[in-house]
Amino acid sequence: MNKSHPLLIVIGGCVLLGSVATGLGYWLTGGGPQSFRSDIVVHNSDGSPDSPPQASSPESASATDNTGAGPDAGPPPRSAIPDNEFGALVRKGEQIFADPGQYAGQYVGNDLRCQSCHFDAGRYDKTAPMRAAWPMYPAYRSKNQHVNDFAERLQGCFTYSMNGKAPPRGSDILQALEAYSFWLAKGTTVGESLPSKGFPDIGKPQQAPSYERGQAVFQANCALCHGADGQGQQAADGGYGFPPLWGKHSYNWGAGMHKVETAARFIKAAMPLGNPALTEQQAWDVAFFVNSHERPQDPRFDGSVQGTAKQFHHHDYARYGQSVDGQVLGSQAPPSATVP
Amino acid sequence: MTRIPLLAGLLILSSAALAETADTAQSLAQPCAACHGQKGQGGMGAYPHLAGLGETYLKRQLDAFASGQRDNPIMKPMASGLSDAQRATLARYFSKQSPAAPGSNPPADNGAGAELVRHGRWQDDIPACVQCHGPDARGIGKDFPGLAGQPAGYLQDQLKAWRNGKRQGDPQGLMSAVAKRLDDADLAAVADYLASLSAAPGQEGQP
Numbered sequence: 001m002n003k004s005h006p007l008l009i010v011i012g013g014c015v016l017l018g019s020v021a022t023g024l025g026y027w028l029t030g031g032g033p034q035s036f037r038s039d040i041v042v043h044n045s046d047g048s049p050d051s052p053p054q055a056s057s058p059e060s061a062s063a064t065d066n067t068g069a070g071p072d073a074g075p076p077p078r079s080a081i082p083d084n085e086f087g088a089l090v091r092k093g094e095q096i097f098a099d100p101g102q103y104a105g106q107y108v109g110n111d112l113r114c115q116s117c118h119f120d121a122g123r124y125d126k127t128a129p130m131r132a133a134w135p136m137y138p139a140y141r142s143k144n145q146h147v148n149d150f151a152e153r154l155q156g157c158f159t160y161s162m163n164g165k166a167p168p169r170g171s172d173i174l175q176a177l178e179a180y181s182f183w184l185a186k187g188t189t190v191g192e193s194l195p196s197k198g199f200p201d202i203g204k205p206q207q208a209p210s211y212e213r214g215q216a217v218f219q220a221n222c223a224l225c226h227g228a229d230g231q232g233q234q235a236a237d238g239g240y241g242f243p244p245l246w247g248k249h250s251y252n253w254g255a256g257m258h259k260v261e262t263a264a265r266f267i268k269a270a271m272p273l274g275n276p277a278l279t280e281q282q283a284w285d286v287a288f289f290v291n292s293h294e295r296p297q298d299p300r301f302d303g304s305v306q307g308t309a310k311q312f313h314h315h316d317y318a319r320y321g322q323s324v325d326g327q328v329l330g331s332q333a334p335p336s337a338t339v340p
Numbered sequence: 341m342t343r344i345p346l347l348a349g350l351l352i353l354s355s356a357a358l359a360e361t362a363d364t365a366q367s368l369a370q371p372c373a374a375c376h377g378q379k380g381q382g383g384m385g386a387y388p389h390l391a392g393l394g395e396t397y398l399k400r401q402l403d404a405f406a407s408g409q410r411d412n413p414i415m416k417p418m419a420s421g422l423s424d425a426q427r428a429t430l431a432r433y434f435s436k437q438s439p440a441a442p443g444s445n446p447p448a449d450n451g452a453g454a455e456l457v458r459h460g461r462w463q464d465d466i467p468a469c470v471q472c473h474g475p476d477a478r479g480i481g482k483d484f485p486g487l488a489g490q491p492a493g494y495l496q497d498q499l500k501a502w503r504n505g506k507r508q509g510d511p512q513g514l515m516s517a518v519a520k521r522l523d524d525a526d527l528a529a530v531a532d533y534l535a536s537l538s539a540a541p542g543q544e545g546q547p
Contacts (some may be wrong), residue, residue, distance in 0.1 A: 003469060006468040042534070073359070074463060078455075078459070119467075120459060120460060120462040120468075121459075123462060125462075125463075164396055173539060188384045221512065224483060224511055224512060225472075226479075233474055233481040235474035235476070235478065235479070236474055236479040236480060236481075236486060237474065237475075237476055237478050237482045237541050239474060239475040239476065240475055241474060241480040241481065242481075244482065272512060272514065273467055273472065273514075274465075274466075274467045274471075274472070274514050274517055274518050275512065275513060275514050275517040275518075
């Protein structure tokens with residue numbers, strides 16, 4: 001599926017980056033044009049995973065088996081954030097990541113947070129950590145068929161996973177998230193993929209994923225927290241509790257998580273929270289079930305579900321445009337980008 | 341352990357249980373006040389408060405005391421003396437009471453405990469306590485109890501009980517899995533920090 005080949009990328013001028021807050025200045029060493037080689041993963045046209053398959057089990061995907069370069073030290077501790085202007089921007093980035101609804105509310109259209117999927121404010125090595133992402137950009141993405149820098153990658157998260165709107169390039173929101181990711185990636189090598197990149201790999205399902213089996217897995221393992229109706233729960237004092245898995249307050253039909261395989265990898269590695277012990281088959285089944293529910297429209301919607309499905313939804317087990325209980329998924333989708 | 345409330349509790353309890361006609365929630369809850377405070381609001385030293393904890397959670401605890409899944413010599417006779425319906429009535433009653441108003445003490449300034457409660461220790465696969473117990477550790481829904489403001493010794497005992505198997509039957513084994521991943525040094529740190537938070541909203545400086 002994924003074939004990788006090297007691609008030569010030239011960052012010209014750093015004009016855009018030059019506008020980044022002064023605290024980031026020392027990152028832009030030299031200031032002049034730089035070039036580097038990078039192994040970039042090429043995706044199939046439906047926008048498959050941004051990363052090559054990872055180690056085969058969550059255990060072996062731990063950051064300690066970085067072959068060649070020795071074990072990865074992981075991100076620096078929170079206490080190491082410096083007490084200066086750069087540190088202030090890093091802290092702001094962490095706040096946005098942990099609670100974008102509060103700190104970047106005008107760009108968020110659902111009840112999720114970045115850390116709903118990237119745990120511990122993007123630090124946990126089994127949920128696509130920012131430490132592993134930062135050194136791998138700019139990168140080609142089949143999703144939009146061009147080379148994306150990190151800022152554009154972040155914009156995609158707001159448009160799809162957060163069902164919101166992309167903060168403008170150069171906005172302090174993107175700058176803070178970049179500064180934060182840059183700081184988390186301290187000591188990594190530019191262009192070298194850490195074993196922790198993306199969500200850990202999962203084997204192909206033994207049996208084709210099934211809605212009925214997935215529903216049973218859901219009731220036994222997920223409903224306790226996410227609710228029998230998948231709509232999550234609020235905390236006793238009204239704060240964030242457990243996030244919704246489908247419906248108008250969840251990720252939309254263009255988000256990475258709507259793909260059954262991506263969701264299966266996340267679920268196998270991280271759910272049920274604190275005790276992720278499902279078999280691979282159970283993870284596939286429940287991912288299939290979760291993604292067989294209506295959610296906000298694909299922002300790339302072209303006016304027809306079948307047309308949009310044809311263009312963007314031909315990955316394995318794609319659910320968009322398929323019928324569940326006589327209803328075509330996508331046909332009753334609430335609007336996308338319902339930002340306040 | 342205080343013996344007087346225990347005896348008093350048992351006496352009043354058995355008479356209440358006999359008088360099935362006076363089976364209102366309030367009269368059933370009367371004997372509990374000796375150890376759990378008025379309306380289950382606590383303030384009775386080492387005993388936990390019950391007010392505002394989730395209904396399903398409370399019922400499950402009473403059942404577990406009765407069955408021995410949660411091994412406690414004081415609560416076992418209390419819970420066993422109650423019918424299933426009475427346990428349900430009590431669980432509903434205490435879940436509806438508001439927790440005690442916040443005190444004026446600031447949260448404990450305790451680096452390690454606060455860090456675990458708010459961020460967990462994910463390099464050891466330990467989630468943040470707040471992910472399941474709510475952003476201010478005041479609980480989520482009917483199954484995930486608030487921890488804020490419970491006595492530190494009580495909290496620590498519970499974590500130990502999961503580690504040595506004296507407390508079982510938690511849903512999906514979630515809490516025992518977390519407790520078993522904590523170090524001995526973590527127990528006191530998290531317990532002290534959680535005990536210093538207030539069970540009811542309105543206090544500054546919450547996590």
